[in-house]
Amino acid sequence: MIRITTLLWIALLVVAGGTVMHVSYQVRHVEKHISDLARDTRQEQEAIRILTAEWDTLNDPQRIDGLAKRYLALESTPIARVVTLEEIPLRPSEEQLANLSAAASAKVGKGPRGNSRPALNRPEEAAKGPPAVALLTTTTINTHSEHVTQAGNTAGEARLVLARVERR
Amino acid sequence: MKRGQTLIPLEGVIGSRLGPALPESVAQPSSMIVTVEGIARQTLEQARTRLVVVGALFGLALLVVSGRLIDLAVLGGTGASNQNHMLPPADRVVRADILDRNGHVLATSIATASLFADPAKIIDAPDAARQLATLFPDITYGEFLQKLQGKSRFTWLRRHLTPRQQYDVNQLGIPGVGFQPDERRLYPEGSEVAQVIGYADIDSHGIAGIEQSFDGYLAKGTDPLRLSIDIRLQHILHREVAAQVDEFHAMGGGGLIMDTHTGEILAMVSLPDFDPEQPGAEPKPAQGEPDPHFNRMTLGVYEMGSIFKVFNTALALDSGKVRLSDYFDAWHPIKIGRFTIHDFKGDELPGYSSVAKIFEISSNIGSAQMVKQVGPEAQERFMDELGLTKKMSLEVPEVGTPRIPHPWRPINMLTIAFGHGISVTPVQLVSAICSIANGGILRPATLIERPDGEVPQGVRVISNETSDTMRRLMRLVVTGGTAKQFGNVPGYLVGGKTGTAEKIMLGAYAKKHANLSSFVGVFPMNDPRYAVFATIDEPHGNKKSAGFETGGWVAAPAVARVISSMGPLLGIPPVDADSPVIQAKMEIDVNPVGRHIAPN
Structure with missing residues (x-):
């Protein structure tokens, strides 16, 4: 009797010991995985910080202004050309167009300006040319986060920022 | 062994270990109840108590352990320590x-590595x-050698290495x-916002500007700090003010x-x-040279002219003692004591002039005559209400204290009417x-973005009607007055007002060429949204300005260019100044029918 109980206990002990060892190895493995992930996360975060700084260095209005003056033949939009959406006339219907062209053809010969185009709401605007809606984009700055995350480990490409750090 | 009268039986088996103290019990069978007394009995009792206590303790411990096991296994409870395993190691x-x-990022921190040495462990210092x-051309061999041969056990060799430099140093082994x-x-913006942001030292402690005043918050590393600054407008303003400073060979300038x-x-x-990344790079300014670290807008106090x-006009009109239709003598210089108040040559107004005309042409004499109707006490009270007499509160450490006359005598009243004898910071002025x-509502200036729709109550300083009149008058300055050449967009x-103040140097008004020429523009004047201010310190008139150094010629062009750039950027729809609706809102009668108030 005593012998069977003892054997049972020994068996239980072995099983328990084995389980503990297995679990402890598993835990060690998982912990290593976690610390790897954490290290990678930190590296990514640091890369993101550097790339964000690079992005904002590249986006510095002073730099953009300088580049635009150097390479682009564009000028800033004259204020007179900025109009609100309400000021742009709706496209005339077919019927209106027909009426207008009928009226225009009736006037043909009276003056050089008799064309079939519908008159704009404000003739003085029409004389200056089509109203160009100025590019009123608030900023492109806020869209950078996706670029940054895509870039991942390419923090080494943040040339401007790293150059500034090296410069001391 | 004696037998006493009172014997307390002791339970349990007492074996031969009791030894010679119990000679009789040795012979007795173990099942017998043994009674002992005296010292032996005391010892036994003590042992028994100890056993009970220790047993109870073990029982309790086992109970705790099994309770915890049940909690974990059956009830599924989670220990506090469980979560520690889930967190990554604490970030820096x-x-x-x-x-x-x-x-847009104005200031950011990136992780670097700093190189240090323990000179005691260095084998071959040279x-x-x-x-x-050879790796760091910015530090000489001698500097390194000195550090490596030092006595201390720790010395920085070079701060802030890039990953590549770190790799190179590792390769040296x-x-x-x-x-x-x-x-x-x-x-990232370099010097453009340097005066606002300030800078942090090599150990990332803020020592100027926002970096200093929010040092504690920033050091915690939580959410970023959002300023009210718009970097696009900052660039436009910086560009235009710098252009004017260059063009007129000025000492400096500022804008808001x-x-x-x-x-x-x-x-x-x-x-x-x-450059906030190299704040000590430039040499210390010589005597009489402007200090680049000096924030003229918050720390500098100036007579704004x-x-x-x-x-002054708002005070006179709002007091009710002066009407828009009143005429004042703006012709005869005012003599008070040994001072004489006169107007710029060429700007004199013969005879009596209306309030609007005095404002449009910016007559010192007329303004002084107007304030006489109100008196020094009311003027002092009004300046106080406008927040021009005390140090303002702003989120940077560099804030200047206004210089005001004490006591506020009638002569001070007359000069303050045209902006001399009182010095304030430009931020206070623009507020x-x-x-x-x-x-008519004064709200405190701030450098921190206000959350949407959260506008402080503010304090009423003038009535809405007076404010409306003032808007018309300020528009008049740009359409026909001192800023008509350049102020209009x-x-x-x-709308706006020019100001040209002679600078005080060594306690006296300076010679020619020492003016502070300013212009403050507000737009759109029918419903003001933005105030733009520019000031140029000691401009030198040139051909382009026909030799003039006044605010209208020197500062107004910068403000006009800023407004024409920022309007489309912020999506402000332009208006037709000739439309009847706008005309009705902006018109003002320069020659109304009214009373003539004689100087007393």
């Missing part, structure tokens, strides 16, 4: 970013120094040198853009400025201008 705290109102000097994680503060309704400062420029006529233009209804 990095100083928080500073952003502009659109989220060789190590030679190798390091010098024993006794090591790296410590560090962080480096970066300012403020939201008239919220008091938020959208841009703030002070020239000359500095004729811009104060805005406050007060906003209150005059926005309907077709499409936007700009």
